[in-house]
Structure formats: C-alpha cells, structure tokens
Amino acid sequence: MRVGVADTTFARVNMGAIAIDELKRHASVSVERYTVPGVKDLPVACKKLIEERRCDIVMALGMPGGKDKDKMCAHEASQGLIHAQLLTNHHIIEVFVHEDEAENDAELAWLAEQRTREHAVSAIRLILAPKELERDAGTGQRQGFADAGPARR
C-alpha cells in the first residue's frame, strides 16, 4: 500500500511528519510526501501523488488561518480536493485544522496532532480494513476533540 501525504508550510504544526509516524505504526506502508506552500496548492499535489506517484490514498493536511480570507481559501481548497477525488476516483482525506478551533498554541498543537493521527488510522482502514469503519458507522466519531457518540431517543 502506498499512501500520499500532502502538507503545507503555512501550517504551524508539522502535520506531515505526524501523519507519517502514525501511518507507519499501523501498517507496512510506503509513503510519498509532497509539501506545498498552502492549502490551495494541495489539490494538484494530491492529484499528482495519485497519478504520478501511484498512491492508493492521500492525506491532505492543512491549517487555515482565522481570518475571513483564510476561511475562503480553505473552502476553495476543499472544493479542489473533492474535485481531485472525482477526477482520480481515489480518496483524499482532508485533514484541516482551523487555527481558531483552538484557544491557544498548546491546544492548537495538540489538536493538529490528534486529528492527524486519527485520520491516518482512517486512511489505512479505508484501504486495508473497510469492515472496521463499517463497525463504527453511526457512532459519532470525531477526529481531534472528543467523539460526539450516538444519538439516543
């Protein structure tokens, strides 16, 4: 299995290194890394990881800032990532950590690491163990902060 890891220099946490560490803990995977300046550069990086570097799945790691123009960039990047998935017929797991989700730097670093690690496990499950995802269907899983849990009557 070959996993693509696309990340950015804009991010304030080395999300690419965290993703690679977590991927290698769970499976014998080869990893292709591609670092770009910011989130809007991720869609083409992911498409190239799939088409040119033959990745089975890609993680797109990014950190949108807290300003309105950053949120607009994140939305545009997200649309590009969906488009790249449809063009390539491969999953691209979007792992965005918005700077304003956290109260301070320590929480931001914790959240970025936690969300990245949990999504790395999801990426492996999507390709190697889809039944494990099926088992968790409807359980209110969240990546980073606590799981929401299932809704009860």
Ligand SMILES: Cc1nc2c(=O)[nH]c(=O)nc-2n(C[C@H](O)[C@H](O)[C@H](O)CO)c1C
């Ligand atoms: C305004 C802005 N905000 C962000 C952001 O919040 N997070 C991020 O990763 N990148 C941002 N960028 C940079 C763009 O995504 C992109 O790297 C540049 O427009 C160059 O293509 C820009 C230009």
